Amino acid sequence: MGKLHRKVMRVLRQRFGEVRDALEDVKATGRVLGAVISPAFNRLDFDERQRRLSKALKEGLTPEEEENVGPIAALTPAEVDVKAM
Amino acid sequence: MALSHKPQVLYVASVERMAAARREFEAKDYPMSMYLSGLSVECMLQAIALRNGARHDARHNLLNWLSKCPTSLQDPIKGEIIDDWNRVVALWDNGIRYLSTDGLLGYLRDRGFAFGVSGGRASVIRTNAKALLESAYAVHLRGIALWVSSTGK
Numbered sequence: 001m002g003k004l005h006r007k008v009m010r011v012l013r014q015r016f017g018e019v020r021d022a023l024e025d026v027k028a029t030g031r032v033l034g035a036v037i038s039p040a041f042n043r044l045d046f047d048e049r050q051r052r053l054s055k056a057l058k059e060g061l062t063p064e065e066e067e068n069v070g071p072i073a074a075l076t077p078a079e080v081d082v083k084a085m
Numbered sequence: 086m087a088l089s090h091k092p093q094v095l096y097v098a099s100v101e102r103m104a105a106a107r108r109e110f111e112a113k114d115y116p117m118s119m120y121l122s123g124l125s126v127e128c129m130l131q132a133i134a135l136r137n138g139a140r141h142d143a144r145h146n147l148l149n150w151l152s153k154c155p156t157s158l159q160d161p162i163k164g165e166i167i168d169d170w171n172r173v174v175a176l177w178d179n180g181i182r183y184l185s186t187d188g189l190l191g192y193l194r195d196r197g198f199a200f201g202v203s204g205g206r207a208s209v210i211r212t213n214a215k216a217l218l219e220s221a222y223a224v225h226l227r228g229i230a231l232w233v234s235s236t237g238k
Contacts, residue, residue, distance in 0.1 A: 079196050084192050
């Protein structure tokens, strides 16, 4: 796990408490992207989840670090754990 | 190389699957529409990732495929359509194709997508199928824009 990845998770756990890590480090670009899973997103629409996620990252990372964070989906535990098959 | 691992084949398939997703929605076959909506996005991401030099793998993981795509696709998704991307990732599962309509309703309820939707079971299914179709379409369009600009067509 890269330094930025660790920092992103630290920032998000400070803000949201329990957060499962489904982020990936992309070696070729140095980017971190993927998904984070937290009960803090339960019953929030996608716009609100992204607004809160974006605010946390903006406040916790430097602009350069934020630039190296790719798209992150904010998921609830049910959205990950409930499978169609 | 298998034909289904060729970027051009996957690109055209993604366009055809999106058109089929709309047809199935209009025909009220919501499980199939939802499956095809996500499949269209998966095909597009695979086409772009493989053309970007990625190796094929058998997993149906949209997050993983996006990580193999160039930043020229990741950036607009992050900046402009992140809600749509989030919805596609949260709603779609490759196993939807195995679900009956009642099975799909159970899947949506268990994932929390029945919350706040009024009007009963038909409304829950139709509302979510429409939301997935429109969000998948938004992501798909970004893929088309990148594909067209990079091929000069």
